[in-house]
Amino acid sequence: xxxxxxxWKFGNDVDTDAxxxxxxxxxxxAKELASHCMEDADPGFASRVKPGDIIAAGKNFGCGSSRxxxxxxxxxxxVSCVVALSFARIFYRNAFNMGLPILECxxxxxxxxxxxxxxxxxxxxxIENHTRKETYRAQAIPPFMQKLLxxxxxxxxxxxxxxxxx
Amino acid sequence: MPKTISEKILADHAGKSEVFPEELVEVxxxxxxxxxxxxxxxxxxxxxxxxxxxFDRERISLVPDHFVPNKDIASAIQARxxxxxxxxxxxxxxxxxxxxxxxxxxxxxxxxxxxxxxxIGADSHTCTYGALGAFATGVxxxxxxxxxxTGRIWFKVPPSMKFIFSGKLRPWVGGKDLILYTIGRIGVxxxxxxxxxxxxxxxxxxxMADRFSMCNMAIEAGAKVGIxxxxxxxxxxxxxxxxxxxxxxCSDPGAAYExxxxxxxxxxxxxxxxxxxxxxxxxxxxxxxxxxxxVVIGSCTNGRLxxxxxxxxxxxxxxxxRGVRCIVIPATQRVYLEAMEEGLLEIFIEAExxxxxxxxxxxxxxxxxxxxxxxxxxxxxxRNFLGRMGHVESKVYLSNPAVAAASAILGRIAHPEEVLS
Numbered sequence: 001x002x003x004x005x006x007x008w009k010f011g012n013d014v015d016t017d018a019x020x021x022x023x024x025x026x027x028x029x030a031k032e033l034a035s036h037c038m039e040d041a042d043p044g045f046a047s048r049v050k051p052g053d054i055i056a057a058g059k060n061f062g063c064g065s066s067r068x069x070x071x072x073x074x075x076x077x078x079v080s081c082v083v084a085l086s087f088a089r090i091f092y093r094n095a096f097n098m099g100l101p102i103l104e105c106x107x108x109x110x111x112x113x114x115x116x117x118x119x120x121x122x123x124x125x126x127i128e129n130h131t132r133k134e135t136y137r138a139q140a141i142p143p144f145m146q147k148l149l150x151x152x153x154x155x156x157x158x159x160x161x162x163x164x165x166x
Numbered sequence: 167m168p169k170t171i172s173e174k175i176l177a178d179h180a181g182k183s184e185v186f187p188e189e190l191v192e193v194x195x196x197x198x199x200x201x202x203x204x205x206x207x208x209x210x211x212x213x214x215x216x217x218x219x220x221f222d223r224e225r226i227s228l229v230p231d232h233f234v235p236n237k238d239i240a241s242a243i244q245a246r247x248x249x250x251x252x253x254x255x256x257x258x259x260x261x262x263x264x265x266x267x268x269x270x271x272x273x274x275x276x277x278x279x280x281x282x283x284x285x286i287g288a289d290s291h292t293c294t295y296g297a298l299g300a301f302a303t304g305v306x307x308x309x310x311x312x313x314x315x316t317g318r319i320w321f322k323v324p325p326s327m328k329f330i331f332s333g334k335l336r337p338w339v340g341g342k343d344l345i346l347y348t349i350g351r352i353g354v355x356x357x358x359x360x361x362x363x364x365x366x367x368x369x370x371x372x373x374m375a376d377r378f379s380m381c382n383m384a385i386e387a388g389a390k391v392g393i394x395x396x397x398x399x400x401x402x403x404x405x406x407x408x409x410x411x412x413x414x415x416c417s418d419p420g421a422a423y424e425x426x427x428x429x430x431x432x433x434x435x436x437x438x439x440x441x442x443x444x445x446x447x448x449x450x451x452x453x454x455x456x457x458x459x460x461v462v463i464g465s466c467t468n469g470r471l472x473x474x475x476x477x478x479x480x481x482x483x484x485x486x487x488r489g490v491r492c493i494v495i496p497a498t499q500r501v502y503l504e505a506m507e508e509g510l511l512e513i514f515i516e517a518e519x520x521x522x523x524x525x526x527x528x529x530x531x532x533x534x535x536x537x538x539x540x541x542x543x544x545x546x547x548x549r550n551f552l553g554r555m556g557h558v559e560s561k562v563y564l565s566n567p568a569v570a571a572a573s574a575i576l577g578r579i580a581h582p583e584e585v586l587s
Contacts, residue, residue, distance in 0.1 A: 015549075017531075017549070017551045017552070017554050018552060022232075022531050022532055025232075025233075026233060026238060026241045026244060027244075028206050028210060040553040041552075059355055060354060060355035060358060060388060063355065063388060064385075064551060065289075065290045065530070065549075066204065066287075066288055066289055066290040066292075066304040066305060067204065067306075068204070068288075068306035069203075071306075072207075086358065088358065089358065089359045089388065089390055090305060090306060093309060094306035094309075097308040097309060098306075098308065142190075144320070154211075154308045154311075155211050155215045155311065155312070158215050158311075158315060158316065159215055159216065161316065
């Protein structure tokens, strides 16, 4: 699967309160959550982000709370992929469970800047930066996580398992 | 092969003789918990999966604690979703307002999470239960939904890091200071995806309340779990409460650790994490004059009876400084009642602090103490991210309950000895 989009770059330790502030957690509506995505880090992000855009960030992206509202808000805002130096562990699980592709790529995380046009091959983990004419190799998605993505997310994976039990 | 406590608990729950760091394992869970923010998404996922029953109604707890008593209509609708789900599946451990407490204080208090358990919770501070010698970790709502259906979850076995604390603690220094110090040393991703094992002579004599505070904030270093080998202190806490049998695990001599830190903290003064990260840790004596607008004493980190006793010792017979709002929130109904019986609530009210029913409220900027632009708070909570307790131009300083109480009295960040001397 290939993804193409323009990049929004954030720094290190982007926490889940920055991704979706707790004051908006009184809803499960993806659309409403998306309208406040990244609000405390970049108040204009939600109104300016375009479908297919990509978020790039430094280390420990998604640290803090377990709120699944964070990957939901990012995905519903139209973001197609998050590339970071590293991810906080609960966010990492949640992103795959929600079907939001995320890639760990230290080199890319360092080089990519806001506005860069990226083309990402999720199967190989190859990231092409068309703006800078550079290529980065992200850490391959572990086979188990690919299984989840293939099923369409954790719920779909569990459905498959349940039909096996009955 | 010698194994860590985390590896031994996971192996037993995976039905394997041993597991290795980085290995993916599917394990049986002993208990699962969700709250009024995370459970609604989990319930939606549960329904979408077409599930008709939960794996075990006595091993799931739903605790409305974040935005309750309902702060607005939207929160009321989310809370009702939970209570209706609990009713539909006849869940005995749904805790309604009036019976509830902050989940991570409530479940250990009720003997629902126990040593040797694998516990998952749709709340990042689920790692609190590691203080009991359980493998407990926070997950998202969808993971919770799947676990409520299957009673199982997959994990990557985390490499373990050992933190050995020695020396003799100075007065007013406790578990909160030990964990903040640790995060200050290793950073907010210093234990990312790792099991943090706390050990050493300081831990051996540390009361349960302090152990809970420490394991509670393991997530603030990025850890999957914070864990302490259960001992006689654990046994004393657990034996009278346990709702089912439990098992003590311990790390084998010679078990492999990715890193071992040894710190003698005899000279440590109480510490404070400055805005806007739990890793910005300074000893309170090093902090310049910092006026404050609000103090919050409570939360899953420091809302236990022992925490309130510390705050009361500092506040007794004194008044909260003019211009400061001090909010005290006992973590559970039992803590509330015991604090009342001990006269602690009277001390707080005489000091002109507000005392509230249990809620997570202010910790995450939900309700019951939101900060205006430019305001600063000292809080015994666990996170001081930008905008965490209110406006993005507000600031949160994290401390132990005694420092928070002293700061309330003096209207600035203060050492308890400045009040008591």
